[in-house]
Amino acid sequence: MSFTRRKFLNTAALSSLALAAPNLWLPGAQAATSLKADSPIKVGLLFSLTGSLAVPEEDSTLVMQYAIDEINAAGGVKGMPIEPVIVDAKSDFKVYSAKTKEMILRDKVISIFGCYTSASRKAILPTVMQQDNLLFYPTCYEGAECTQNCIGTGPLANQHSFDLIPFMVDNFGPKVFFVGSNYVWPKESNKNAKVWLERSGGELLGEEYIPLGSSEFGPVIEKIRAAKPDFIFSTVVGASDIAFHRQFKQAGLKVDKMPIASLTTGEIETAAMGAEYGAGHFLSAPYFQTIETPTNEKFVDGFLSSPYGKNGYTHYNMEETYLSAYVFKNALEKAIDMHGVTDVTPRKIRDAAAGVKVEADVSPEGLVWIDGDNFNTWLKPKIGQCQADGSFKVIKEAADHVAPDPFSIYPDSGKCTADGLLGLDGKLKVDLI
Amino acid sequence: MLASIVNPLILGISIGSILLISALGLAVIYGAAGVINMAHGEFIMLGAYSTYTLQSTMGMPFLLCIPCAFFIVGIIGFVIERNLICYLYNRPLDTLLATWGVSLVLMQSSRLIFGSDVKYIAMPEFLSTNLELGILNFSTFRLFLIAVALILLFITWFIFYRTRLGIKIRAVTQNKEMAASFGINAAQVYSITFAFGAGLAGAAGAMFGALSIVLPTMGMHYVVEAFLMVVTGGGSILGTVFASTLAGEIQSIFAFIFNDTMARGLLFILIVVLLRFRPQGLLSTGSGRR
Numbered sequence: 001m002s003f004t005r006r007k008f009l010n011t012a013a014l015s016s017l018a019l020a021a022p023n024l025w026l027p028g029a030q031a032a033t034s035l036k037a038d039s040p041i042k043v044g045l046l047f048s049l050t051g052s053l054a055v056p057e058e059d060s061t062l063v064m065q066y067a068i069d070e071i072n073a074a075g076g077v078k079g080m081p082i083e084p085v086i087v088d089a090k091s092d093f094k095v096y097s098a099k100t101k102e103m104i105l106r107d108k109v110i111s112i113f114g115c116y117t118s119a120s121r122k123a124i125l126p127t128v129m130q131q132d133n134l135l136f137y138p139t140c141y142e143g144a145e146c147t148q149n150c151i152g153t154g155p156l157a158n159q160h161s162f163d164l165i166p167f168m169v170d171n172f173g174p175k176v177f178f179v180g181s182n183y184v185w186p187k188e189s190n191k192n193a194k195v196w197l198e199r200s201g202g203e204l205l206g207e208e209y210i211p212l213g214s215s216e217f218g219p220v221i222e223k224i225r226a227a228k229p230d231f232i233f234s235t236v237v238g239a240s241d242i243a244f245h246r247q248f249k250q251a252g253l254k255v256d257k258m259p260i261a262s263l264t265t266g267e268i269e270t271a272a273m274g275a276e277y278g279a280g281h282f283l284s285a286p287y288f289q290t291i292e293t294p295t296n297e298k299f300v301d302g303f304l305s306s307p308y309g310k311n312g313y314t315h316y317n318m319e320e321t322y323l324s325a326y327v328f329k330n331a332l333e334k335a336i337d338m339h340g341v342t343d344v345t346p347r348k349i350r351d352a353a354a355g356v357k358v359e360a361d362v363s364p365e366g367l368v369w370i371d372g373d374n375f376n377t378w379l380k381p382k383i384g385q386c387q388a389d390g391s392f393k394v395i396k397e398a399a400d401h402v403a404p405d406p407f408s409i410y411p412d413s414g415k416c417t418a419d420g421l422l423g424l425d426g427k428l429k430v431d432l433i
Numbered sequence: 434m435l436a437s438i439v440n441p442l443i444l445g446i447s448i449g450s451i452l453l454i455s456a457l458g459l460a461v462i463y464g465a466a467g468v469i470n471m472a473h474g475e476f477i478m479l480g481a482y483s484t485y486t487l488q489s490t491m492g493m494p495f496l497l498c499i500p501c502a503f504f505i506v507g508i509i510g511f512v513i514e515r516n517l518i519c520y521l522y523n524r525p526l527d528t529l530l531a532t533w534g535v536s537l538v539l540m541q542s543s544r545l546i547f548g549s550d551v552k553y554i555a556m557p558e559f560l561s562t563n564l565e566l567g568i569l570n571f572s573t574f575r576l577f578l579i580a581v582a583l584i585l586l587f588i589t590w591f592i593f594y595r596t597r598l599g600i601k602i603r604a605v606t607q608n609k610e611m612a613a614s615f616g617i618n619a620a621q622v623y624s625i626t627f628a629f630g631a632g633l634a635g636a637a638g639a640m641f642g643a644l645s646i647v648l649p650t651m652g653m654h655y656v657v658e659a660f661l662m663v664v665t666g667g668g669s670i671l672g673t674v675f676a677s678t679l680a681g682e683i684q685s686i687f688a689f690i691f692n693d694t695m696a697r698g699l700l701f702i703l704i705v706v707l708l709r710f711r712p713q714g715l716l717s718t719g720s721g722r723r
Contacts, residue, residue, distance in 0.1 A: 215644055223689070
């Protein structure tokens, strides 16, 4: 029998299909990965290393590698080391969702740490839910989701503006102008901010949105100048944020008369725009590099002197990502204690995460814990003011931990519980994104 | 009241000048050499990185960086033209794909060399303040941008209409074969024109890096607007000037009346409507070649 090239190709194609088949036709629930005793624990790191999102997300990958090294050096999770599967999502939502599938089905990761924007999170969550895996979303977002497969370690919109708006109204006056990037997170955050503004007796003078990536703020700044607000509330992100702060100063607006209160302008942004443009403005975040606790000093020194600290700063997004590694570790240990190593599934880790704490000797921002109903994080929002050297000085810290409330501005939708969104009519909706 | 009318008008000129600075190099390359240069945005990005490098390593003052960025990116453009574009002049579709490939290569190379973290360009103190004249309020940087746009425009006009090189460029633009038969080295003229257009993009990059941010991907944003201006203007330099100024004014005035999101949308709708009824653009060159 002669084995021709064509025949070989046919056979090869068929056999590869047969090999792939078990993965393709396995029903979602059975595909859920479990752990093997005494072998490395695989987790996926799904961030963009190239493209327009690389600026914050490369740092997320680096800080996750640092955290994993630290956990492994201290003995891993119950003696088992964590092994990261690192991919590049290329700032492309199609790649995010393809890589998610690949990591769950081929690499058999037990959890995924990833995403920086709500758009990419919404792109991958359907896959994560279908495969009953677990996503650690390690940065701030707007809320209004109730899934059984996601843990958030950043502040929700209700925790973000809770302190910032009343603080600004008290210190600078009631009149405010909203500026944001034109996508879902700024709009939802502004809805939240309006609630707090109304409660603190403020007045909204105007609201403007700029396309993502645009650097032309001329018309918006003219409107702000004409409206004469007491302060500006900004949810502008990325490159636009830098253009906004620069043009603010170039247009002759004064930071002491009309400061910008932002939810995103942190250490990376002020380094990129030049400290003289950032000085005097305000940021609400649970973490600043300058927080003076032994834990944070250890984190900053350790990270910056490690091979991963090449960019020379730590900021809120990185710290929230760092925390997610420890939430994972603590929840996994709890799940192993409850079920035994071989029976641990992503869903059991998620359920075990209810009430899991990251203590102040590990968490640079201080003690935080995971809410047992909506699986976001109880934390203390802080307000920092940018100094002349580009660092932030913490000038106000919430007295108590603030509860995450994903549906704070949609009280009619019901309450998010561990099993799904419990509507006012008593119906339970699962997997709500 | 007067201020609220005059300020948007001046702002419109400023937005128009930014559009013009980003589109001028593209108009030169498209108008004279007929190349649809998809790598234009990356030439702008290279201009910004040149400025950043000169400033951070040699401490060169910002104003001096602008001409330097012009020459550095001009030389890069020249090399690319000599080694790639010059083989593709009679194949417009291939040029489009080739320049797009060049844009990807340039973007990834700059990421490899400079990393993907953001860089920033420091500006002299007098450019980061504003000027108040009674009720009017100008940002000095915006005035500076208008001045730079006029200077670049003047240099382009001078080269095209007041030098021997300009006569050659215009001759080659009108009819390459005829010009060549009169002893003009058409290939050389194309190279110089391409390098000049790339240089203009480099100077634009120096300005835009200072306006917002220096990133390997920064060019993608400008190239779309630049193409719109060139197409709306009809491919000529004068047409691009008209299109940019008009677009800037429309955006500024609509943003003042409605809001910024609406203004951008309306502007694009107007451009589409214009091109539907006048596909040759605002000012048609009437060139027989295309």
